[in-house]
Amino acid sequence: MSNIIRRGLMLVLSSPSGAGKTTLSRGLLADDDGVDMSVSLTTRPPRPGEVEGQDYYFVDRQRFGEMRNRSELLEHAKVFDNYYGTPRAPVEAALSAGRDVLFDIDWQGTQQLQEAAADDLVRVFILPPTAAELERRLKTRAQDSADVVAGRMAKASDEISHYAEYEYIVVNHDAAESLVQIKAILTAERLKRARQTGLSDFVHGLREAL
Amino acid sequence: MSNIIRRGLMLVLSSPSGAGKTTLSRGLLADDDGVDMSVSLTTRPPRPGEVEGQDYYFVDRQRFGEMRNRSELLEHAKVFDNYYGTPRAPVEAALSAGRDVLFDIDWQGTQQLQEAAADDLVRVFILPPTAAELERRLKTRAQDSADVVAGRMAKASDEISHYAEYEYIVVNHDAAESLVQIKAILTAERLKRARQTGLSDFVHGLREAL
Numbered sequence: 065m066s067n068i069i070r071r072g073l074m075l076v077l078s079s080p081s082g083a084g085k086t087t088l089s090r091g092l093l094a095d096d097d098g099v100d101m102s103v104s105l106t107t108r109p110p111r112p113g114e115v116e117g118q119d120y121y122f123v124d125r126q127r128f129g130e131m132r133n134r135s136e137l138l139e140h141a142k143v144f145d146n147y148y149g150t151p152r153a154p155v156e157a158a159l160s161a162g163r164d165v166l167f168d169i170d171w172q173g174t175q176q177l178q179e180a181a182a183d184d185l186v187r188v189f190i191l192p193p194t195a196a197e198l199e200r201r202l203k204t205r206a207q208d209s210a211d212v213v214a215g216r217m218a219k220a221s222d223e224i225s226h227y228a229e230y231e232y233i234v235v236n237h238d239a240a241e242s243l244v245q246i247k248a249i250l251t252a253e254r255l256k257r258a259r260q261t262g263l264s265d266f267v268h269g270l271r272e273a274l
Numbered sequence: 275m276s277n278i279i280r281r282g283l284m285l286v287l288s289s290p291s292g293a294g295k296t297t298l299s300r301g302l303l304a305d306d307d308g309v310d311m312s313v314s315l316t317t318r319p320p321r322p323g324e325v326e327g328q329d330y331y332f333v334d335r336q337r338f339g340e341m342r343n344r345s346e347l348l349e350h351a352k353v354f355d356n357y358y359g360t361p362r363a364p365v366e367a368a369l370s371a372g373r374d375v376l377f378d379i380d381w382q383g384t385q386q387l388q389e390a391a392a393d394d395l396v397r398v399f400i401l402p403p404t405a406a407e408l409e410r411r412l413k414t415r416a417q418d419s420a421d422v423v424a425g426r427m428a429k430a431s432d433e434i435s436h437y438a439e440y441e442y443i444v445v446n447h448d449a450a451e452s453l454v455q456i457k458a459i460l461t462a463e464r465l466k467r468a469r470q471t472g473l474s475d476f477v478h479g480l481r482e483a484l
Contacts, residue, residue: 068445087285114284189467191476191477191480192480193484194480194483195479195480195481195482195484196483198480198484199484204329217484218484220484221481221484224477224480224481224484225477225481227467227473227477228467230466230467231466231467232462232465232466233465233466233467233470233473234465235278235476244461244480245461245462245465247458248457248458248462249461249462249465250459251454251459251462252442252455252458252459252461252462252463253462254442255442255443255455255458255459256442256443257399257437257438257440257441257442257443260443263437263443266401267401267434267435267437267447269405269406270401270402270405270408270434271405271431271434271435272405273404273405273406274405274408274409274427274428274430274431274434
């Protein structure tokens, strides 16, 4: 990669539960030290061992509401009785410093990010290779009743129906191959002219010297 | 890569002479058997050893003019007394078969391709790392007079001025690293939802089975 100053990007990975997204996110963070995981804001109390600013930013409901009303959140949602959101300021700080930020969010969060920051967003949807493989993964993972698994399959089908809202589609036949593909997407997107904010100066210097 | 049917893409590599484009094109063709080099049509006579349909398609001026007038050329140009162009039919055949086509053309040809086939086009501009390095490469390559080298430098500066018409910019510090970057662009572009024309059927089948 050249030394040209660039603006970081927001990489969204979405998928139905069981398609392997968490494994791929971890692999990407382990292999690429230019990528930070997005840290969410939540009103739920910290669990034992959770670290402020690392696992979550913990705030009360009043503070959450203030931030939401001031458009200080890039996206937000209510899950059961708790609120979750993505604070804008740390993401903006990372992007300005040329670092990329990884988001593990669903289609609803992605739609909000698209409204808030379309130019910085790179949307990747991960599909399971077959329905049978997805079912196998959901069963292996959760030692749950048939009903619970069936509910997850229905939810997965709903999530999958939103694949067309993403620019890139990775079919996860093999985690190692999919990780290579996601890294290629990241490499390519970093090479986009519009993200290489120092290019204009670089080319100016080049032409001056010719 | 998945087995989902996809439409091929047109990968354009442009750069000033001396930036290393030919080496990168050869490397890509050697490493990726899904990529074909675009074969141009020309009115100039074959040179010894040149093979019809491999080096060029050789035609007379009347035939060239007919094809141009019927919009059977994706782009065309006159160089000295000869005409050159890219026939549309073999490119379309390759794209329909899911093969990618590589174009080594300048900014003027790229502009014409953009008008003719914007959705299929992926435009990459290769920049030299420094003016001094470009000069060194032009001198090493051509055992020419200082005047000739100076002329090429001026032409390079003009070509570089069009970098902003390309989506991706690769600064060629090192040929091996640049080849990796170009391959990443190709991998990423193949994963674009819009190119995976079989996705809709694939997702339909997946959801039916869930």
